[in-house]
Amino acid sequence: MTLADRQEHLQFNQAQRDAFAADLATHLALDSARVRRDEPMSSHTTFRVGGPADFYIEPATPDELVAILKLARQHHLPVTVLGNGSNVVVADRGIRGIVISLGQPMATIRRTNNCLVAGAGALLSRVAAYAAREGLGGLAFASGIPGTIGGAVMMNAGAYEHCMADVVHSTRYLDTDWTERIAEGPELAFGYRTSLFKGTDRIVTETTLCLKPQDPAEIQKEMNDLAVRRRTSQPLELPSAGSAFKRPPGHYAGKLISDCGLKGFAIGGAAVSTKHAGFIVNLGQATASDVAAVFNYVQATVERETGILLEREVLFIGDWD
Numbered sequence: 001m002t003l004a005d006r007q008e009h010l011q012f013n014q015a016q017r018d019a020f021a022a023d024l025a026t027h028l029a030l031d032s033a034r035v036r037r038d039e040p041m042s043s044h045t046t047f048r049v050g051g052p053a054d055f056y057i058e059p060a061t062p063d064e065l066v067a068i069l070k071l072a073r074q075h076h077l078p079v080t081v082l083g084n085g086s087n088v089v090v091a092d093r094g095i096r097g098i099v100i101s102l103g104q105p106m107a108t109i110r111r112t113n114n115c116l117v118a119g120a121g122a123l124l125s126r127v128a129a130y131a132a133r134e135g136l137g138g139l140a141f142a143s144g145i146p147g148t149i150g151g152a153v154m155m156n157a158g159a160y161e162h163c164m165a166d167v168v169h170s171t172r173y174l175d176t177d178w179t180e181r182i183a184e185g186p187e188l189a190f191g192y193r194t195s196l197f198k199g200t201d202r203i204v205t206e207t208t209l210c211l212k213p214q215d216p217a218e219i220q221k222e223m224n225d226l227a228v229r230r231r232t233s234q235p236l237e238l239p240s241a242g243s244a245f246k247r248p249p250g251h252y253a254g255k256l257i258s259d260c261g262l263k264g265f266a267i268g269g270a271a272v273s274t275k276h277a278g279f280i281v282n283l284g285q286a287t288a289s290d291v292a293a294v295f296n297y298v299q300a301t302v303e304r305e306t307g308i309l310l311e312r313e314v315l316f317i318g319d320w321d
């Protein structure tokens, strides 16, 4: 692309974004705190890296969500959905189009019988604490996972031999045609870090978790014990996105990486954690490119040394090209 072509392209994008912003203001009464332009994604991801999203919008209801999706399509702007940004690395150039953040405005939690119905934006830590207070057991495993219900269902997040599939009864979601649907049981297609929602444009809006009555003090103790285990074994003091790679069948990614002598290996501000080799961390000033370079180096080294190709668990999103 010549410089003139590039300038024309940028001007076209700017006009397209201005038109979207004007339409959004006309059709939806969102206060300015819930619609931001050129929003740095390093402020919205646990890795603390990533450039600006053209638009960062926080809908408060499924209807608002649909209205934003419709406007985005009308203006040919791509959409990226995020929860708490705890399983992603956003490119240094950021994310073109619209980031829809399902967070606090869609975070209601209510009890019906022995089930909790939680909005997609509810943090797992809050849902687990709510369950403990209500004397509903089965969610302690999730109390230390720093994601939202939406992100956790999408990833089938899990820890300590349990995962979301064990407790999710049904999930309400927006299908790709923007119709609200409910999936339950085998329809949810849960597998290791995957579900019906992975790799699709379906958006989780609410999930029903069915739990078992248990003494609140017992649940609290279980959560405290797991928190100690996490603090002792994981580098929670540094920004990261949790386990960098999936567990290869019959192995542990952290042990393979450690056995290859990669603990502490660093490029720029990103490094393999010295505390747990399964984590890649931001030492403070990492760029997304540093993080990607460490991921690639680790992957290539482990494959060369062991013949095992590690698969990323963390998702790389945004403008990487």
Ligand SMILES: Cc1cc2nc3c(=O)[nH]c(=O)nc-3n(C[C@H](O)[C@H](O)[C@H](O)COP(=O)(O)OP(=O)(O)OC[C@H]3O[C@@H](n4cnc5c(N)ncnc54)[C@H](O)[C@@H]3O)c2cc1C
Pocket (backbone or CB within 6 Å): 046, 080, 081, 082, 083, 084, 085, 086, 087, 088, 102, 120, 144, 145, 146, 147, 148, 149, 150, 151, 152, 153, 154, 155, 156, 157, 158, 159, 197, 202, 203, 204, 205, 236, 240, 241, 242, 243, 315
């Ligand atoms: C310190 C630390 C520890 C961690 N420990 C664990 C662990 O023990 N077990 C574990 O499984 N993970 C762990 N993680 C990773 C992460 O917290 C989980 O994968 C979590 O479920 C991601 O949720 P999120 O809301 O942050 O999703 P995001 O990172 O915001 O998004 C992840 C993916 O989910 C999609 N998504 C988000 N919300 C929705 C929605 N409503 N509908 C459809 N798609 C959606 C996004 O598009 C993206 O593709 C850890 C991360 C950190 C930083």
